[in-house]
Amino acid sequence: MNLVTDEKHGKIIDVGSFQHFIIMKEKLEKKMKCMLCFVNYPVIKKQFFVTNITNITNNDLQQNENITTLYALDPEARTFCFHDGKYGHTITNGAVYNRCSDIDFNSYYNGNFTVGIEGSRVGTIIDLGSSEDLKEKYKYSETVGNGQGFASIHRKNNTIFILKGNAYNNTFQVMDESSTLFQERSTASSSVILGHLYLVRITDHSNAAFERIVKMLVIAYRPNELVTIRWELLI
Template sequence: MQVEKSRDRRTMKCLVVLQICAAVVTMLLISTFYLTMYPSNKGKKHTPSTNIVPSNPIQKDNIAILYAIDPIGHSFCFRDGQYGEEITDWTVFNRCSDLDFNSYYAGNFTVGIEGGRVGTIIDLGSRGDLEKKYKYQETVGHGQGYASIHRTNKTLLILDNYQSHTFQAMDESAALFQDASSSTTVAAKLDHVYALRITDRYDGKFERIVKMLVIAYHPNESVTIRWEVLP
């Protein structure tokens, strides 16, 4: 009897130990689950959906700085948003120069400067000039006029009424879309809006139309532009 009681006690102790071990293992598994899975889910919870597409997509972050004395950064390519020249084998080569700053004429933008390309660039005036001329109402920040400029066939359009979201034709359209025969240059001015058009003598299908806004300007040093290619 004494032996059986002793054996029962040992059995009970073993069972208790096993239960304690099982509980500890279960707690460890639960802790590991929350430590590995919860932060991941929490991060996913606050991540914006990448499937949301705006109804009217626009180009973002199209800001470029052109430098007057930089061998690469004085020209710009609107095709890929990079500088127009490159250094290879210790030599400067042109690769795609749609726009030049300061090299041909001090303080000026020049277009139609490579190969068979010809171009026209027009100073549309300051944002205030455009507001007065076309009599639309601006909002805080004075960016509605620039943002609204787009094209339909051979006509540039600009804001007419902000509330009704209507647009009006720009008088400068005829000058922009006339046939060009050479390069064109115009002075760079702070807060001025520009429209430019580049075509090719040997490729009748090529056309690149861009609007620009000068957002910073340091004469003889650099100019910063916000730009957008108009389809």
């Protein structure tokens, strides 16, 4: 006669008996539960991450659309259109075509932005300096990260304004560069400098109603390779 110990109840029982069958059945059920949990873990994990992804808000996605990287050696992505937020060139039927190029990176002059490059378009680009430069010049209060100056720059008619005093007082002052921006120019270029802010104005000799004004901030730069800008149309 073979005997085994029932660990749960502290009893010795016969192998092959009904009691032994019940014990073995309970052990098998426990093993099956463990196996099911292990097999289902990747599915549960995948569902968890999918839920997180779908919780991204439209505001986050919209914010990312105002950050663009231009690539010096890419036939499409070295120019950019502020009107629709897409690259200025397109490859169609085996050839590169201009689609809408408001600004160019590195093609006309190494390490430069160039504007006013399409047909009868003319452009002006002004390097405003860094956030620290603007804070020092216009004597307004910044917060950690120095983003208030860039955020506050806006247009009213033919005048550009920037923050005055405290960031949350909703008071502004005229920028000295405003008058220069609204002077008629031709094709214009400016050196790309990491951390600098720029104002861009593009008009059209053949269309008096056309005007495009943009503020930009260079947030990443590798010379002769790429530049990343945060930009916003000033309407």
